[in-house]
Amino acid sequence: MSDKNWDRVPIDAQSIDAPLSRAAVFLVVTVADGAEALATVCSVLDGLDDLVKTVGFRDLSGRLSCIVGIGSALWGRLGLETRPQELKPFAPIAGPVHAAPSTPGDLLFHIRAERADLCFEFERLLLAALGSGVSVVDEVSGFRYFDARDLLGFVDGTANPTGLDLPASALVGGEDAGFQGGSYVVVQKYLHDLDAWGRVPTPEQEAIIGRTKSDNVEIDDDAAPRKSHKSLATIVDAAGNEHDILRDNMPFGRPGHREFGTYFIGYSRHLWVIEKMLQRMYVGDPPGAYDRLLDFSTPHTGTTFFAPARPALQSLLQAAQARLAAAQPAASPA
Ligand code: HEM
Structure with missing residues (x-):
């Protein structure tokens, strides 16, 4: 294989723009109290790229990737001097009929691959490395x-940004230079x-979603008495610019x-867009x-994270590890 091909090995960490996969695991954990747990977590995150390669190399066409997101409370515990401008815990919402709860989570691992076994194996090794440093809050295997x-029954993901619109919508830019390339x-x-849901006639389902069910065509509901999901x-x-995620x-x-x-x-790119x-x-x-x-859909969790770009993640882990090492009591003489 030429060098050029090696550059394109499709296994990666923090690849927010990785394509829609056939399988995914969404793993949310909290980090145990104490410096030891923090040190374990930092060292595992530091080796995340290698772990992705360890598992992903076994089938490159499986396109294994993993993104780690860090929650607001853990960011505080790491004692770093910098912080993404908008990072804060998920704000619960109480609407007139439905509510969105805010639930705990220090780390999110978004593991994606074309094969469920790659996701499973990566998660297994990841949790073994994290050990008692973390507790699993939620674990979902998607397909x-x-x-x-x-x-x-509706096609989901159609209006996602593509091409140059993708980084412009999903990745932090020069407005928060230290965290450029990261994402809320x-x-x-x-x-x-x-x-x-099955008792709702299809035309009504389509009005609720804002697209036709069989062929996924967008429905113009500007004049409708009630806005669809797509329109909300x-x-x-105010300047007429649309903000995608x-x-x-x-x-x-x-x-069963x-x-x-x-x-x-x-x-x-901006947390406020999802909040809105x-x-x-x-x-x-x-x-x-x-x-x-x-x-017809009830939220059981709600958590916000920041996924730093790889270089920022590496340098913040180094800073956190240096801080933890400096805080350790000096070894007493034998
Ligand atoms: C559009 C499903 C929750 C944001 C859509 C579409 C479907 C869908 C079928 C139309 C096709 C498409 O463009 O993808 C769902 C389901 C949800 C859910 C089943 C959970 C039960 C959410 C939430 C948000 C969201 C919580 C944001 C906080 C969007 C956006 C669009 C969209 C931005 C595209 C709107 C546009 O056309 O520009 N969703 N969605 N969805 N959804 Fe959701």
Whole structure:
């Protein structure tokens, strides 16, 4: 293989723009109290690239990737001098009918591959390395469902930004130079009432989503009495600019337990854009005219992270490790 080909080995960490995969694991953990747990976590994160290669190299066409996101509280504990400008915990929302809870999470691992076994193996080795330094808060294995449909039966992800629009929407730019190339990540685990959804006639389902079900064509609902999900999630600022986010939602479920879900994950250059989408979905526009998708979809988690670009992640881990080493009591003489 030429050098050129090696450059293009499709296994990577912190690759926010990795393509939609067939399988994914969403793993949220909290870090135990104490300096020892912090030191373990820093050393494991430092070796994340190598772990991705260790597992991903076994089948390069499996395109294993892993993105790690760091929560606001852990960022504080690392004692770093710098912090992404907008990073804060997920703000719970209480709408007139539906509420979005805020749930704990210090680290998010978004593991993607074309093969579920690559995701599984990576997660297994990752958790073994983290050991008692972390507790698992939530673990979801998602799968691609036919032509990228959610379990409600609609194609999900169509309006995602592509090409040059992708970094412009999903990655922090010069406005926060120290964190350029990173991304705010918001996750919510939704469970659906598929029986109730199944009783809704297809034209009404389409009005709720804002696209036709079979052929995925956008429905113009500017004049409709109630806005669709698609329209409530469209954010236009005062200057008329539209602000997109990158979504990599995945279906998950256990039919035997009547569990049917969508794991929502949004990457954004600005946290406020996702927060605004959530406000419009839960509170409604006008207030009260909330997103009817929520009548059939209940969020069980809600957590915000920041996924630094790889160079920033490496340097912040080095700074945290140096700080931890300096804080260790000097060894007493024998
Ligand atoms: C669009 C499903 C939650 C943001 C869509 C579409 C579907 C969908 C089917 C239309 C096709 C597409 O463009 O992808 C779902 C499901 C959810 C969910 C099943 C959870 C139960 C959310 C949440 C947000 C969000 C929590 C934001 C915080 C968006 C955006 C669009 C969209 C930005 C594109 C709007 C546009 O056309 O510009 N979603 N969604 N979604 N959704 Fe969701």
